[in-house]
Amino acid sequence: MANTSEYFSLTSDSWAGFIADAQSRLSASPRLLILALFNIPLVAIALNVLWQWIAPRDPSLPPVVFHWLPFVGSAPSYGNDPLKFFFECREKYGDVFTFILFGRKVTVALGPKGNNFVLGGKSVALSAEDAYTHLTTPVFxxxxxxxxxxxxxxxxxxxxxxxxxxxxxxxxxxxxxxxxxxxxxxxxxxxxxxxxxxxxxxxxxxxxxxxxxxxxxxxxxxxxxxxxxxxxxxxxxxxxxxxxxxxxxxxxxxxxxxxxxxxxxxxxxxxxxxxxxxxxxxxxxxxxxxxxxxxxxxxxxxxxxxxxxxxxxxxxxxxxxxxxxxxxxxxxxxxxxxxxxxxxxxxxxxxxxxxxxxxxxxxxxxxxxxxxxxxxxxxxxxxxxxxxxxxxxxIMRKVRDEVVVPPSLSAPAEDRSFVVPKGYYVLAxxxxxxxxxxxxxxxxxxxxxxxxxxxxxxxxxxxxxxxxxxxxxxxxxxxxxxxxxxxxxxxxxxxxxxxxxxxxxxxxxxxxxxxxxxxxxxxxxxxxxxxxxxxxxxxxxxxxxxxxxxxxx
Missing domain, CATH: 1.10.630.10 (Cytochrome P450)
Known part of the structure; x- marks a missing residue:
């Protein structure tokens, strides 16, 4: 009986300790939640930046504009002043580059030749319908x-x-x-x-x-x-x-x-x-x-x-x-x-x-x-x-079949063609x-x-x-x-x-x-x-x- 009483006493103490520990953790959870809300985005940004630095670049693809925010990409810079954004990107990457816009990969082709590449492209490869129907159909x-x-x-x-x-x-x-x-x-x-x-x-x-x-x-x-x-x-x-x-x-x-x-x-x-x-x-x-x-x-x-x-x-x-x-x-x-x-x-x-x-x-x-x-x-x-x-x-088009950007549009230091994959957008x-x-x-x-x-x-x-x-x-x-x-x-x-x-x-x-x-x-x-x-x-x-x-x- 003594052993039984001791057992129950120990068990009771253990449960009391467990409950006290749980209560302590629950009271600390708001602080942990706040820390998570601050730290998770910072970790995501850090990983996004690190990936852009160390990931091997496919030389057939246009250069990607550096961006801090994953998924969001360059949306703030583009949305606030697209011309300023494009001119700055041209200085760094040339007339052809890709930027991230809320998960979309958008390849930009600047200048008269870029206009011709996008707006003069074949509709079977570069589709205006795929780019815009979700916006225009509910309205028109x-x-x-x-x-x-x-x-x-x-x-x-x-x-x-x-x-x-x-x-x-x-x-x-x-x-x-x-x-x-x-x-x-x-x-x-x-x-x-x-x-x-x-x-x-x-x-x-x-x-x-x-x-x-x-x-x-x-x-x-x-x-x-x-x-x-x-x-x-x-x-x-x-x-x-x-x-x-x-x-x-x-x-x-x-x-x-x-x-x-x-x-x-x-x-x-x-x-x-x-x-x-x-x-x-x-x-x-x-x-x-x-x-x-x-x-x-x-x-x-x-x-x-x-x-x-x-x-x-x-x-x-x-x-x-x-x-x-x-x-x-x-x-x-x-x-x-x-x-x-x-x-x-x-x-x-x-x-x-x-x-x-x-x-x-x-x-x-x-x-x-x-x-x-x-x-x-x-x-x-x-x-x-x-x-x-x-x-x-x-002006955007969605890429239905991969298209080749001719060498005349690439950066002066990179006199070669790029490939824009299916599923990307192109923008003039x-x-x-x-x-x-x-x-x-x-x-x-x-x-x-x-x-x-x-x-x-x-x-x-x-x-x-x-x-x-x-x-x-x-x-x-x-x-x-x-x-x-x-x-x-x-x-x-x-x-x-x-x-x-x-x-x-x-x-x-x-x-x-x-x-x-x-x-x-x-x-x-x-x-x-x-x-x-x-x-x-x-x-x-x-x-x-x-x-x-x-x-x-």
Whole structure:
């Protein structure tokens, strides 16, 4: 019994010690957890750095940009200022290198030759659909743009091109002029203008104003009468929710359980139905309509004889609305900011209007499409703005089959070819070649006069972009300029070159000319920096422009 009692006594003591030790460990666990939270990332970073130093490099692959953070890679540097990042990488690695972007391996090819390598590559090897469909399909919709094989997308571009006819353009100029003038007379930002005084200065947020003007003018012309008449708060809310799904985070992480993603999907369904309802009424003969883009699409058929389905037309219309609004409002904003910062050039644009369209009493007659194309000062201002501020700085393709980067693109010290493996992305950055000091004189300076020098880099680049000395290419939507070897590519190049380029020039030219007819501009503060955290490169806040009415009406 004594032994039994001793046994139980020892057992009891052991359990008491075990419990006390467990309690001590539990009380220390928060500290251990905190230490782990600090130390595990540090260990991961250390291992990532060590691996980059000691791991044997495959000489057939492009050099990889050094990065501290595993998985994240160079995303912070690229995301905050891609041009600065690329220029710094070029100094270290040459024109071809790979960087890590949230687990993706992205091989960059810089310069005109790099642009040609990526944008002039064969679609069977370098796929735009694989690179972008997860971003564009939820916004634009199924069965259009990057949600279809490349040959089908090329057919759809051909259908859109029918609606972008010269005949339609001639009708659009007056519509755009009227929309801009009406906007000045009713928008709260232009109350000083509405006072009919030429003495007082007012102010407006240029991006906000241009965003509204762009969507008004696009809806009045390309989108059609019914869409223009429906631009109320409900439509604006739908557009805003849809636009909220077209951001860098949607590109990088397409399936997050966020409210903005849910709103995007609801807005797309409602907007798609909105367009399809209009189509149904048109087909039933219940409404009269102009020969707008929707009318053009209703009459098109694929090569196999199948007409476009209603949802395909609706989704193409959504794509045109979203893509065109972003790029034109951004370019229009940058243009007005530069004109406000350079009143002498703004005055030159105004005097060009007076010379061609002035009536001598401070009033103007309407422009025509053919006349608009023959205004060298206005044209140079828009071209130069697009050179410094292309709406899209990076253009990606996903590699379906490994591709060889020719020796002419590798670093000078490594005159050999690289291989980009299947599953990588390749990236062209025309924005780099458009401000490359090796190509352009005073590359960072906004100087529209460079476009009037027939022997300068601008004239040469523009000739190369439009293949004025070569043959046009038909990718499936009619003959177009390839332009992939030009250092100036504001509307992309190759098979994915924007077919709305001519409409964009028409829209921007008419908007800028009409605004300068109405008001003088000045910039009250420093010139805004680039905001690279958006899909389209926008001016950062504050982006306020001051204005004063030019004349009484």
């Amino acid at each position: 919709g199924k069965d259009v743009v990057y949600d279809v094989p490349n040959d089908v997308f090329m057919e759809q571009k051909k259908f859109v091109k029918v609606g972008l006819s010269t005949e339609n353009f001639r009708a659009y100029v007056g519509m755009i002029e009227q929309e801009v003038s009406d906007f000045f007379r009713r928008d709260p930002s232009f109350q000083v203008f509405q006072k009919n005084t030429t003495e007082e200065w007012g102010s407006f947020d240029v991006l906000k104003a241009l965003s509204e003007i762009t969507i008004l003018t696009a809806s009045r012309t390309l989108q059609g009468k019914e869409i223009r008449q429906s631009l109320d708060k409900h439509f604006a809310d739908l557009y805003s929710d849809l636009d909220g799904g077209f951001t860098p985070i949607n590109f990088l992480f397409p399936n997050l359980p966020l409210e903005s993603y849910r709103k995007r999907d609801v807005a797309h369904a409602k907007m798609s139905q909105f367009y399809q309802d209009i189509l149904r009424k048109r087909k039933e003969g219940g409404s009269e309509y102009e020969h707008d883009m929707m009318a053009a699409l209703m009459n098109q058929k694929y090569r196999n004889g199948r007409p476009l389905a209603d949802h395909e037309i609706a989704h193409i219309m959504i794509a045109l609305l979203m893509a065109g609004q972003h790029t034109s409002s951004a370019t229009g904003s940058w243009t007005l900011l530069h004109l406000a910062a350079n009143p002498d050039i703004a005055e030159a644009v105004y005097q060009e209007q007076v010379e061609h369209f002035g009536s001598g009493d401070g009033h103007f007659r309407s422009m025509s499409y053919d006349e608009l194309k023959k205004l060298p000062v206005l044209d140079s201002v828009i071209r130069e703005t697009l050179r410094l501020h292309p709406p899209i700085h990076s 950055c025309p924005a780099v070649s458009q401000v490359d000091p090796r190509i352009w004189k005073n590359a960072e300076e906004w100087d529209p006069t460079r476009w009037s020098d027939p022997e300068g880099a601008a004239a040469k680049a523009y000739t190369e972009y439009n293949d004025e000395n070569g043959e046009k290419i038909d990718y499936g939507f009619g003959l177009v300029s390839k332009g992939t070897e030009s250092p100036y590519q504001p509307f992309g190049a190759g098979r994915h070159r924007c077919i709305g380029e001519q409409f964009a020039y028409l829209q921007l030219g008419t908007i800028i000319a009409t605004i300068l007819r109405h008001v003088e501009l000045r910039l009250p503060g420093p010139f805004p920096a680039h905001n690279y955290h958006t899909m389209i490169t926008l001016p950062k806040e504050p982006r306020i422009i001051q204005y004063r009415r030019r004349h009484r009406e």
